[in-house]
Amino acid sequence: MTEHKVTMESTLKVLLEQKKYSTLKDILVTMNPTDVAELFEEIADDRLPRLFRLLPKELAAETFVEMQPEQQELLIRGFSDAELRAVVQELYVDDAVDLVEEMPANVVRRILAQADPDMRKDINDLLRYPENSAGSIMTTEYVSLHPKMTVIQAIERIRKTGVDKETIYTCYVTDSRKLLGTVSVKDLLLATDDSMPVSAIMDENVISVNTLTDQEEVAQMLSKYNFLALPVVDTDGLMVGIITFDDAMDVLVEETTEDIEKMAGMLPSEKTYLRSSAWDLFKHRIPWLALLMVSATFTGMIITGFESALAAQVVLTAFIPMLMDTGGNSGSQASVTIIRALSLGELDFADTPRVVWKEIRTAVLCGCALALLCFCKIMLVDRLLLGNQDITTMTAFVVCFTMAVTVLIAKMVGCTLPLAAKRAGFDPAVMASPFITTIVDALSLLVYFGIASALLFN
């Protein structure tokens, strides 16, 4: 794929250089709009408008939707009113809304001026829904059928009105905008009797979402039920739009990326990595780094509190990194597993007792196995192989006992914090590795020095 793109790019550049516009056009019309947009990203800004004008009307609008906001703005600024109008009229309402949300105010005014009154009203309506709600990502262009229409009339209606609809394959049976059922084009085409009313073949068990439903939930429902589209109803139960599977897929990918970023202690970013400047990356990374660094004051205080004991038994210091890291790793295994299960809807707060019990048993297994392995490692590698005679059997026992307790604590903290966050209405993803590590570090040091004090220092 990538190689193919690179070759195409250089070919296009040469053709552009030689002003072979008709050859260029012949090539572009054979391409998929997504690929055209990807190619255009690599073209110098001053040449972009010229290339874009080569595209036929429909391909132009489809390509425009797939382009990056900076390039869209550049093109709009160069468009005549007529050109802008041609593109805007071809857009689906949800794509128009996405565009308006990205553009500066003066560009938005121009876009709205070129939309026809109906579309302008739809755009303004959709802009009023809260960010990340079903309303904000839906489109108002769907096929609606009346329950009394016959199959043949329904097919006729689809053929007449379908060209402007985002999907024609699921049709919505409504009466005065009240949603009564759905019927697929497959059902219509495969109906044995063309004169049957739509109400006789429609599916009345409609699954719908509200305009205010969270977009992530919508995406998960589409994915769970394998629907092509989900109808959106307002608070009065009247149908206002649909959300199609392709938008749901985009939402799934975006929301997962956000979760992953949060889990790694970053603020989520809307830009792709290569489009983010070092300054952008810095702004997204420094808050958690700074917060976690400052909170390490506690671990520092704990060590300082045991300073004199440590000075007498410096050998204990050597095991601090191993204990802290194993604790951190154990905790993040649990927290990340729980966070993912929460975000896939496999778990909720009511499952807490089951989760805690499962993690206790897992922690006992992991803790015992690690303690045993650790004891062997210390006695064989550290003491025998590396010849560190400061390590007594008692020291090894203290370290291994701490290890087992730390793993248990880490798994407990790791599994309960995301569930508690969910319950409190925070995003569980924030309760991942970095956060857990900081807490587990402090706890594991307290356990370590506590056990050491009891067994070694008296």
Place this chain on the structure above:
Amino acid sequence: MTEHKVTMESTLKVLLEQKKYSTLKDILVTMNPTDVAELFEEIADDRLPRLFRLLPKELAAETFVEMQPEQQELLIRGFSDAELRAVVQELYVDDAVDLVEEMPANVVRRILAQADPDMRKDINDLLRYPENSAGSIMTTEYVSLHPKMTVIQAIERIRKTGVDKETIYTCYVTDSRKLLGTVSVKDLLLATDDSMPVSAIMDENVISVNTLTDQEEVAQMLSKYNFLALPVVDTDGLMVGIITFDDAMDVLVEETTEDIEKMAGMLPSEKTYLRSSAWDLFKHRIPWLALLMVSATFTGMIITGFESALAAQVVLTAFIPMLMDTGGNSGSQASVTIIRALSLGELDFADTPRVVWKEIRTAVLCGCALALLCFCKIMLVDRLLLGNQDITTMTAFVVCFTMAVTVLIAKMVGCTLPLAAKRAGFDPAVMASPFITTIVDALSLLVYFGIASALLFN
């Protein structure tokens, strides 16, 4: 949603208790198969066959596909040959393959015995494709049209053969199985002239995948191009099947979960959290925990090497956790960002120089900001507020200088290792937090003691 499910569950149990089978049936037929399957998960095993037999044929097959393997096996073992045959004949080939892959050998023999010869051949063919390949997730049931058919003939053919196809909305124009183009039902229905040949309205720029293409790549292509289905061709360029968007969505979710599990130092699991036993969790978590614990031998060796110096300056020990954690966090921010960008196809190995340069600048910004903040924190909190007079300005300087260098090293290790893994053909997801933390720990200690030796111990 969940509450609704719980109420339904208890209602069904009561009805089942009272043997009100016809009421039960009336309720079940109004439900979506996915929801029926979810409900059945909560029903005791001995009652399941009775409930399942209430479902009409089509709903039964659709529900069966959505059930968990353990329940599928239970049902099959209870089925008569005729019942099994009814379910198997209703399955799409890709679902039948999934089923066969999950069942033990004696159950598989029964399933294959009940499939008709064509289906049995298709199942056996699909089973031969490597795991995670396009061939292994495709279905052979698609609508194929001949280029010389007219629009009206094409619609006729869809109406006649469509009932057994997984999707009818994208049709594939083939001649002797060679893929010539695609035509959507929308194009056919909206065609202005019914007597036009299919070849005149088909889209000849077909994007297809090979049977051996990785399923993750297929899912990303479907998501990128917003296709309902992608055609799969064999090595001779002949069409063998299609992959539909719903399977692609499942693949996206599964592959992301796998990535997240690997990033948290776990072996990927196919079972959901609540279905995994503590023993399952243990087996998936212990390998990385043990490996990383043993590799902490290096950090131990480094500390032991500087033991005498540390004994003289115990105050330095107090900052070890902070330096290690900040290094670990900085490194995982970089590695996780790069791993996600790699898995979304936004980056590849050729971008390494751009990535490294961006990370160097980000690391300098983060490193300087953290060093400054750290200096203030040490002097104000640790020295003034907590009154630790062992901390000199020189100590603070050593810690902060180490901090800046550690952040730089961590970001470099974090961004290069996943790219190198990708290049070497390993899964970059393994190069995430736990792995990076272990390496960065050792490096940061070396830097710390190196700087301390140079500035404090002479």
